[in-house]
Amino acid sequence: MTAVADVIAAVCLLAGAALCLTAGLGLVRFPDVLSRMHAGTKPQVLGVLLVMVGAAIRLEGWANAWMLLLVAAFQLLTAPVSAHLISRVAYRRRHVRRDLLLVDEYGGGGHEDLRHHGDEPGDAPPRPDSAGPR
Amino acid sequence: MTALDVALYLLIGGGALLALVRLARGPSLLDRVVATDTLLVIISAGLAVHAALQRDPTLVPVLVVVALLAFVGSVSVARYVGGMLLRSATGDGRDLGLPVAAEQREDGS
Numbered sequence: 001m002t003a004v005a006d007v008i009a010a011v012c013l014l015a016g017a018a019l020c021l022t023a024g025l026g027l028v029r030f031p032d033v034l035s036r037m038h039a040g041t042k043p044q045v046l047g048v049l050l051v052m053v054g055a056a057i058r059l060e061g062w063a064n065a066w067m068l069l070l071v072a073a074f075q076l077l078t079a080p081v082s083a084h085l086i087s088r089v090a091y092r093r094r095h096v097r098r099d100l101l102l103v104d105e106y107g108g109g110g111h112e113d114l115r116h117h118g119d120e121p122g123d124a125p126p127r128p129d130s131a132g133p134r
Numbered sequence: 135m136t137a138l139d140v141a142l143y144l145l146i147g148g149g150a151l152l153a154l155v156r157l158a159r160g161p162s163l164l165d166r167v168v169a170t171d172t173l174l175v176i177i178s179a180g181l182a183v184h185a186a187l188q189r190d191p192t193l194v195p196v197l198v199v200v201a202l203l204a205f206v207g208s209v210s211v212a213r214y215v216g217g218m219l220l221r222s223a224t225g226d227g228r229d230l231g232l233p234v235a236a237e238q239r240e241d242g243s
Contacts, residue, residue, distance in 0.1 A: 009186060013186060013187075014138070014142065017142045017146045017149075020149035020175075020180075021148045021152075023176065024150065024153050024176070027153055027168070027169055028155050028156055033164045036169075040153075040172035041172075043175050043176060043179060044171070047175070047179055054183075058189060061191070064194050071178070071198055074198070074202060075201055078204075081205070081209065082171065082208040085208075085212040085213065085216075086164060086168060086208060086212045
């Protein structure tokens, strides 16, 4: 029984570690912030989950398993938030290779007034529906 | 050290080194934020792998701290970049720390 559990844990750990390596490769080789983020967030969710499952199997004990589950839950909650923030700022601040985009629903199309909505720079033009600086 | 240990540490160490390469080369602040985020995740995966291989639960609380710190760091730097000024003396924002527009960069870094 422990041999089977060890094999399952080893497979989980190996898959998670392989995802870490692919994240590094993608970070070095991809052309802009969005595609680098696509590569870099692979271990943030799936890699961390696999490694936590492997560690929970190996560590044998509910106290450790709950704490590893807490780490996985934190990752699942926080990864989308930070990815959303970084990609929004990256798009607005010219970090995106617009010539590589296939669909660019945010650019053009009369949405220029919403371009800085949410995280305004210090000297952004005032929003049409707001009265003065916030 | 079994072959499994060596393989795991090589995979994770290789990923961490490549993330460090991106962290050093930039070119922009957000590239470094993404690389730091990934590096912290890889570090926490390495800590978990070490704990699993040694059957040593001492490092497990550190994982919780690292997971929370990575989030706070990347979000605060992203907000900071979002608040940078738009207009600048040179007209293209380079004196404010903004990079050249990504599609105009020639070396493809």
